[in-house]
Amino acid sequence: MTEPLIISVRTGASPAAAFEALTDPQAVTTWFAEKADIDLPRRYDFWGPSIPEGDAPHQKVVDCTDRSIHLSWLLDGVWTTTEISVGVENDETRITVTQSHFDFNDIITGASIRGVLQSFWALSLANLVDYLDGRPLTPRGDFTGAELSATVEIDAAPAAVYDSLISSEKVSQWFGYPVEIEPHVDGRFAMGGLDADPHPAHLVELVPDERVGIDWGPGGISTWELAGSDGRTRLTLVSSGFDQNNPPYPAWLGMLSGLAELRRFHEIGDWAPITAAS
Numbered sequence: 001m002t003e004p005l006i007i008s009v010r011t012g013a014s015p016a017a018a019f020e021a022l023t024d025p026q027a028v029t030t031w032f033a034e035k036a037d038i039d040l041p042r043r044y045d046f047w048g049p050s051i052p053e054g055d056a057p058h059q060k061v062v063d064c065t066d067r068s069i070h071l072s073w074l075l076d077g078v079w080t081t082t083e084i085s086v087g088v089e090n091d092e093t094r095i096t097v098t099q100s101h102f103d104f105n106d107i108i109t110g111a112s113i114r115g116v117l118q119s120f121w122a123l124s125l126a127n128l129v130d131y132l133d134g135r136p137l138t139p140r141g142d143f144t145g146a147e148l149s150a151t152v153e154i155d156a157a158p159a160a161v162y163d164s165l166i167s168s169e170k171v172s173q174w175f176g177y178p179v180e181i182e183p184h185v186d187g188r189f190a191m192g193g194l195d196a197d198p199h200p201a202h203l204v205e206l207v208p209d210e211r212v213g214i215d216w217g218p219g220g221i222s223t224w225e226l227a228g229s230d231g232r233t234r235l236t237l238v239s240s241g242f243d244q245n246n247p248p249y250p251a252w253l254g255m256l257s258g259l260a261e262l263r264r265f266h267e268i269g270d271w272a273p274i275t276a277a278s
Helices: 015-023 025-031 104-109 113-133 158-166 168-175 249-267
Strands: 005-011 035-039 043-047 059-064 068-075 078-089 092-099 148-154 179-181 188-191 201-207 211-215 221-229 232-240
Touching: 005 113, 015 025, 015 078, 015 092, 015 113, 025 035, 025 113, 043 059, 068 113, 078 113, 092 113, 104 113, 104 249, 113 249, 148 249, 158 168, 158 211, 158 221, 158 232, 158 249, 168 179, 168 249, 232 249
Parallel strands: none
Antiparallel strands: 005 092, 035 043, 059 068, 068 078, 078 092, 148 232, 179 188, 188 201, 201 211, 211 221, 221 232
16 A cells, blocks of 8 residues: 655645636636536546546546545546645645555556656646746646657746756756756766766756756656747757657656746746645
8 A cells, every 4th residue: 555645835826716726617627637527516527638548537526625625536447536625834825635546666667657646746736826826837748649848938048047957956946856967968967866866867968058958768868948039938848769658757747847846946036846845
């Protein structure tokens, strides 16, 4: 039995506004899923290409209150449990997802679509926070294909964005996890630090203010392409070189959720990570 996955984010919106964004079908189809049919307490259905096994709705409402939704969600033949709740802690509105049947090994082995749950919810909640803040959303994943590419606009110059992609300190800040980088071609890119990562990725391309390429081994190559004008950056993230029959969806959604935080890192003057301690 695995421990439940818990992800909590903070928002400046009121609890009422946050819960409305969770339960209004039009809002849900903006920040979360292509299709939604919501009529609580009877239905909370969501489906579409950006939802794991999203060919049709696979959810059942177990319970709901004026601040929480408790679902059963069928994934890879197993009825998982998902609870989404809104509360207040330290005078901040917190939105928390508690998800069962997540096994970290499924990220590595690809044995179950449930391996995407951590990064799927991280990206979904990042988009929910940006929706509540009136900010542009980050592109969602697409589980129906193997073309992994996304483009965003960042209100910062390419030099600043480039630096935040190769600086160990800055990447660790916006990514929310310690990362140690040797900023030169063939340099190591180590999650958790060089001493903690026995199989680090490697930088394979560095063009100042224009391009960063990272080779993850079997997971493929991530390329960050930057183009800018008038102090803004058009940043395109592409993943390639992986097994087309087994796209690295967990890692891809993790990079997209990091991309959402990278934008906030550059655009919000008093920036702080949206992720709250669970």
